[in-house]
Amino acid sequence: MFYAFNENGKLSSLFQEPASVLQQLKKESSFYCPTCKELLIVKSGSSTTPHFAHFPSSTCETKNRGESEYHESGKWLLYKWLSSQGFNVEVEKFLPGIQQRPDLLFEVNSKKVAVELQCATIPVSVIQKRTEGFRKEGIFPLWILGKNQLKRKGEFNLILDGLHKSLVYKIHGQYRMYFLDVNAKAIIETHTLGSYSSSKHFAAFKNYRLHSSSFPQLFTPSVSSAEPLYPLWEQVLYRYRTIYRKHASSREKQWRQSLYLKSLHYSLIPSLCYLPVQGQVLAKVEPYIWQTRFITDSFWHTKIGEVITFTEIETISTVNEESPNVLQEYMDVLEKFDIVTRMSDKGWIKLKEVSFHNNVHEAISEDRWVVSKLKQFNIL
Secondary structure (H helix, E strand, O other): OOEEEOOOOOEEEOOOOOHHHHHHHHHHOOOEOOOOOOEOEEEEEOOEEEEEEOOOOOOOOOOOOOOOHHHHHHHHHHHHHHHOOOOOOEEOOOEOOOOEOOOEEEEEOOEEEEEEEEOOOOOHHHHHHHHHHHHHOOOEEEEEEEHHHOEEEOOOEEEOOHHHHOOOEEEOOEEEEEEEEOOOOEEEEEEEEEEOOOOEEEEEEEEEEHHHOOHHHHHOOOOOOOOOHHHHHHHHHHHHHHOOOOOOOHHHHHHHHHHHOOOOOHHHOOHHHOOOOHHHHHEOOOHHHHHHHHHHHOHHHOOOOOEOOOOOOOEOOOOOOOOOOHHHHHHHHHHHOOOEEEEOOOEEEEOOOOOOOOOHHHHHHHHHHHHHHHHHHOOO
16 A cells, blocks of 8 residues: 555655655654554565555455555545645545445535545446445545546547446536546546447546645536537538448347338438437437437327327436436427427427438438537537
């Protein structure tokens, strides 16, 4: 481990200490494990990163935990950052009621906050169990992923898997996530999260340099221009129309087959069947699949002027227990295009038909028009 309590009860680290100081500490100082309070050994050498270690006879639960150096370094960095703001931060405090040890625990305005730095890939079920445990104790869980988990593709694109999606927050109407860059000593916030598919997403990125940022700033509204994202969305639509994806998922293959049985082709879906909705980041099905299914299975069976009936699309919840209703969001966008209208006493009323395209050229042309309207409506 890279930090321990000294004789005065102060959490200390061996980072960047010169060899002479390390030798002096080995001879004259005592350090204790933050978890079990046992006496520790100071280890260092020409090929060894200075660290604290338990004696061989120790039975401490952290002895064989095997936390990475990056995780240890990040935890220490966050501890110093929070402590410098006057917070009384406890490291790996054991919570007997839920049998958990958050990396860091402190209190803000009488509200307890647990910080968990997640650098390794672990099952989503473990994340959910820990999160539920903190909620049970009335503790707000702040999950921060290590930068090694940030799968960024270019300036705005990123790849998210199940682990990432289980750590999304909705704050001030924005879906966002947090990553820690230990080397840059900064927290990276992704916000305005949107989705092309179940794994490919786009976002704006904001860096909080720890030396000049405070904890409350992580939860303030983030403002960024969506201007660069519209060409990206148009590119995604173009590739969808023109590039055959041989290695499609079983879900997509089944969906394609269902269209074939209706004498329809997936590359010619209506441009309004691939619209961005904010909650898509938490949906379990690709947007073009569930939107097309809604149009062909429900919308087409409703006459103009009649109330549209539909079932909800399955999504997951954010860490702070926000659940999106992507179908309602989709209807809101369709209303902008005068396809439906909301009647407060009845629900959604169908105003116009939505049809498949006759050829790819026609589809691409309408895609461009739809993207221009999305830009006009400031939707992304």
